[in-house]
Amino acid sequence: MSGCVRKIANFLDRKLTDDDVIRITDHCNVNQMRENPMTNLQYIQKYSKMRDGVGAFINKGKAGVWKGVLTSEMSAKIDTMMKPLEGTGLQYDFQ
Template identity: 85%
Template structure:
């Protein structure tokens, strides 16, 4: 199954997740406070209340070369792109023809609002380098006090190998609802920054480098390891 239109693919995934993974707004309203809601929305599509300062936003991004290889791996695993080549997917990503749209638009939408008091921006690369430090930063942002034992327990549960073993973080439970390919792609990848070097060719890397221009002069930079 090869998709010429990645937006169509995104709508199909959204429909699947709405039916078997998410329980819509009513279920969210029933959750005890404080509620945690995960999404991939660009800043402009967030609920009005959040844009007006209600709640807190923790936004994690990573360098776009690792995003490409990770995204492609997930789509292969989910049996969405098994006829698509890596090079073809890179072209679609650079053009913004993927469910999240242009990576640059997405990250800059939060970066330009980084001084809002209810926003904490994190980079995946920094989290990998200093997970305990990031845990403490998040706790401080959420006005939570953590003991050293709390931090150790959290970092242990966030270890990539532990997450692979947990069906709720590895999304293995999704096999009950849809086809997930064995031995092709994965949801939990290598758990490190810079894996793109083992996947992308120099030509693919050069294509993705063309996306850096909108970041020039913004102060937003990424570590490509």
């Protein structure tokens, strides 16, 4: 994850110290995010319109879990939202 943090920082033209990278990767850990009131289900349900509260914002922390959570319509909407990233050099693969 630290390599990804550095890559994003580079893309944003930001300089990070090694301590910054450690702090960010710790903060982005799935277990930390589950405990963070700004990213856990309680906060999300309070301030958003989840599908009847089904599921959790922070799932299992494994690739591909989205396939069992998102409808085909939701997936198509996300694909549309990602179109502006084409040509930026940023890559994503949701397959």
